[in-house]
Amino acid sequence: MDESTTIIAKTIGSPAGIDDNPWESGHPADGERVAIFAFAVTGVDDRSADIRTYHVTPPDQAREGTVVPEHRSPQGVVTTWLGCGTGTVVEPATHLDIQQAMMDLDSSAKTMFECRVRPDNPDLTR
Secondary structure (H helix, E strand, O other): OOOOEEEEEEEEOEEEOOOOOOOOOOOOOOOOOOEEEEEOOOOOOOOEEEEEEEEEEEEHHHOEEEOOOOEEEOOEEEEEEEEEEEEEEEEEOOOOOOOHHHOOOHHHHHHHHHHEEEEOOOHHHO
8 A cells, every 4th residue: 555645524513514412522643543524516506616525534434335436416506425334534634613714714724624545545545
């Protein structure tokens, strides 16, 4: 395996929204094992898009489901499920208190809800 292959993964939500947060406070932590789900966002508001997004969940909460070629949400986001795998967190999300988070909302959202993960199978990133 290529030890340098890492991805930035969202720790909450799915391509359709951020309502789902499967993590206890302080997790995922550095070195923690995670399940990784890869999606391609192919459309937003009836416009073509080419965005790859990764989301992580605790491995024991990962579920098998039907793989469908494409899904359109009521909000106008079109996603295609690309695959799933497992990996290890190499850089956890930053946990900020409310005052720190309010100082720079855009930056805070990224640091609070994204972590760097090394997938066990680097082909998941292709």
